[in-house]
Amino acid sequence: MRRVYLDHNATTPTHPEVVKEMLPYFEEVFGNASSIHLFGQQARKAVDGAREKLAEFIGAKPEEIVFTSGGTEADNFAIKGIAYANESKGKHIITSSIEHHAVLNTCKYLEKQGFQVTYLPVDEYGFVDPGDMMKAINKETILITIMHANNEVGTIEPISEIGKIAKGKEIIFHTDAVQSLGKIPVDVNELNVDLLSLSAHKIYGPKGIGALYIRKGTRIQPLIHGGHHEKNRRAGTENVPGIAGLGKAIEIVKTSIDKESIYLTDLRNRLCSGISEKIDCVYLNGHSRKRLPNTLNMSFEFVEGESIILNLDMKGVAVASGSACTSGSLEPSHVLKAMGVAPAVAQGSIRFSLGKDNTEEDIDYVLEVLPEIISRLRAMSPLYKRKKE
Amino acid sequence: MSGGVDSSTAAGILIRQGYEVIGINMRLPDTGEVSESGCCGVAGIDDARNVAQKLGIPFYALNYEKEFENEVIDYFYREYMNARTPNPCIICNEKIKFRSLLKKAKGLGADYIATGHYARIEYDNSNRRYLLKKGKDIEKDQSYFLFSLSQEQLAHSLFPLGNYTKSRVRELAREFGLKVHNKPASQEICFIPDNDYRRFLTARFITGKFKPGLIVDKNGRILGKHRGIAFYTIGQRKGIGAYKKPFYVISINKEKNTIAIGEEKELYQDTLIAEKVNWIDRKKLNDSIKAKARIRYKHRESDAVISPLSDTKVKVQFNKPQRAITSGQAVVFYDGDTVIGGGWIN
Structure with missing residues (x-):
């Protein structure tokens, strides 16, 4: 059976070049990057090299990069670290209602600790309105955190504009760029951000490694205490193979991002128009243009997203109904809910997220098996039958 | 699975x-x-x-x-x-x-x-x-x-x-x-592993909903107080106080919020009415039939005559009185190995 992986927003296959880059750090170059001796120095060289590559790629200085265990830790570090370091100035945080749970649940945790959090609404495309944000700012506001691109629908937020407002008001601004990095340009200066979270496994790097960019001069409290690693900002022996892998993934994506963006946009549009031609009562979620090139979120009315996923899985096609971190819950996606998608329609939503290895044949295979699945499921829906009569 | x-x-x-x-x-x-x-x-x-x-x-x-x-x-x-x-x-x-x-x-x-x-x-x-x-x-x-x-x-x-x-x-x-x-066999009720449904109810629902009331005998004489009818089932011996003879819950009256208790012999009845009846080996029951009837899972099925009262309602007349026929439990009718049908005891 043909196998088609269309869940790259959940994770990507590790690039063979990345794996090759990592291997020596499991074997001969096994040293602890904090050790004085040669073994340590060799490992340190890998860590520093990766840090430089990453910093350059996002327009930062190497010392502004702190490696973490991944995107979730970076988000936690940014939000809690800023909140605790600045609570004497105020206890108000602004975020959006469509953030990843790594941000949302961290904010909810801080609410229990006595912080106030404003969850900004979004419009039908998933955009945060900078005007709304302006109004939400008060004297107590110490942090604004808005994602760069949404993981479920792909909508790209006006981060640069929001960053300008934050800068003008001297409020620290964080963005979760886990989903946008490697897919669209990410430059910390163009985006006007003070902190930025990223993760390796979304860009064909390994799992278990990510980073937080922290603009020089930003006061932050560490989350993990221990040794003097990462300039006292993140204790724990450096994940040298992971860091080396992240560096390599960045190096590869840097050269391929422009071409891939065009390729994936075409491929995705082929999927989208194919679905729209072959299946009725489908809706696109998110903005048609200001969207990640690889992401397609569609609602199939009168069917449950879960049933579509299982049926596609049995045909060898891997897709998701929103974030992988929330699968298993029947609650309609919080993102679609915030966008005002009716719950019944939101339940039938599927996220197709494409990657560099997908081909036109992959897309055509999906277009071959999907209509049959949808019509079988709809045949069981009394609501659909009524509509057709 | x-x-x-x-x-x-x-x-x-x-x-x-x-x-x-x-x-x-x-x-x-x-x-x-x-x-x-x-x-x-x-x-x-x-x-x-x-x-x-x-x-x-x-x-x-x-x-x-x-x-x-x-x-x-x-x-x-x-x-x-x-x-x-x-x-x-x-x-x-x-x-x-x-x-x-x-x-x-x-x-x-x-x-x-x-x-x-x-x-x-x-x-x-x-x-x-x-x-x-x-x-x-x-x-x-x-x-x-x-x-x-x-x-x-x-x-x-x-x-x-x-x-x-x-x-x-x-x-x-x-x-x-x-x-x-x-692996050990699962418990009787999967969502109450310790089998203590009373504890489950109080842990899960607002305690104020459980209204204490009176425990009476069959003549209405007051014998004590109960914690709320939800905590009692027919045939129960515990939680009703101590008496000279062993007493059991005989009936529960929702309207009056009372529990009636009595001696074991008062638990025995020979008829029941079942509702929402489902038939398996036949479309419906036209005339009375003889069958074995089981009034709870572990009950030993007993000879009875099942008579239709309406399409979904039957009367079950046992040959011998049965202990603790309980509303809300199912009665299931058998012909040898075959399930004839069943209904909910009212």
Whole structure:
């Protein structure tokens, strides 16, 4: 059976070049990057090299990069670290209602600790309105955190504009760029951000490694205490193979991002128009243009997203109904809910997220098996039958 | 697939018989209860997944929390509040497993759903009906819990364990290389692992809803106080105070909020009315029939005459009085191994 992986927003296959880059750090170059001796120095060289590559790629200085265990830790570090370091100035945080749970649940945790959090609404495309944000700012506001691109629908937020407002008001601004990095340009200066979270496994790097960019001069409290690693900002022996892998993934994506963006946009549009031609009562979620090139979120009315996923899985096609971190819950996606998608329609939503290895044949295979699945499921829906009569 | 030995082995048997099998775990609400055997609920998922991996079949954990909450736990609570003793397993079978899950399975293109129930389904050519029969292992027979299934539901169900004894099932599990072969049997009510439904009700629902009232004898003489009718079932001895003779709960009156107690002999009755009757081996009951009737799962089925009162209502007249006939429990009628039908005792 043909196998088609269309869940790259959940994770990507590790690039063979990345794996090759990592291997020596499991074997001969096994040293602890904090050790004085040669073994340590060799490992340190890998860590520093990766840090430089990453910093350059996002327009930062190497010392502004702190490696973490991944995107979730970076988000936690940014939000809690800023909140605790600045609570004497105020206890108000602004975020959006469509953030990843790594941000949302961290904010909810801080609410229990006595912080106030404003969850900004979004419009039908998933955009945060900078005007709304302006109004939400008060004297107590110490942090604004808005994602760069949404993981479920792909909508790209006006981060640069929001960053300008934050800068003008001297409020620290964080963005979760886990989903946008490697897919669209990410430059910390163009985006006007003070902190930025990223993760390796979304860009064909390994799992278990990510980073937080922290603009020089930003006061932050560490989350993990221990040794003097990462300039006292993140204790724990450096994940040298992971860091080396992240560096390599960045190096590869840097050269391929422009071409891939065009390729994936075409491929995705082929999927989208194919679905729209072959299946009725489908809706696109998110903005048609200001969207990640690889992401397609569609609602199939009168069917449950879960049933579509299982049926596609049995045909060898891997897709998701929103974030992988929330699968298993029947609650309609919080993102679609915030966008005002009716719950019944939101339940039938599927996220197709494409990657560099997908081909036109992959897309055509999906277009071959999907209509049959949808019509079988709809045949069981009394609501659909009524509509057709 | 709950992760228990029965559903795991059922999957193994089907594979051996040449079926294409998909494993489904139904995720039920985390009631905050910790189950030792980890059968139902979240803890069972890991075992079920492990079994599916071992058997080499696709496996999906599907979320039935909300439906279970609305259809089963709510019913469970409501029945006790209405002075009845619920049977959540039958409702779960009727509304969750053989309705929602069956629908899901059809959506996956499956022909049947299979469970680890000890019961059998046979097609009766002459009558053109699917028959529900007792499992070969009479000790484990679970046909009682399945009486409310429709012909449509039975037509799309398989019970691969129906011809096996529990000990043979454990042997088969070992043959299939399943770690769960020696897992302890699950508790009676999956969402109340310690079997203390009273504690469950107070832990889960607003205590203010349980109104204390009076304990009386059959003549209305006040003997004591009770904590709320939900905490009592017919035939119960504990929690009603100490008396010269052993006393039992004889009846529960919701309107007056009283519990009547009396001697054991007062627990015996020879008739009952059953409602929402479902027939399996026939379309309907036209005339009175003789049958064996079972008034709770572990009850020894007894001779009775079943007479139709309406399409969905019957009178059951036992040859001998039965102990503690309880509203809310099911009465199931048998002709030998075959389930004739059943209904809910009122």
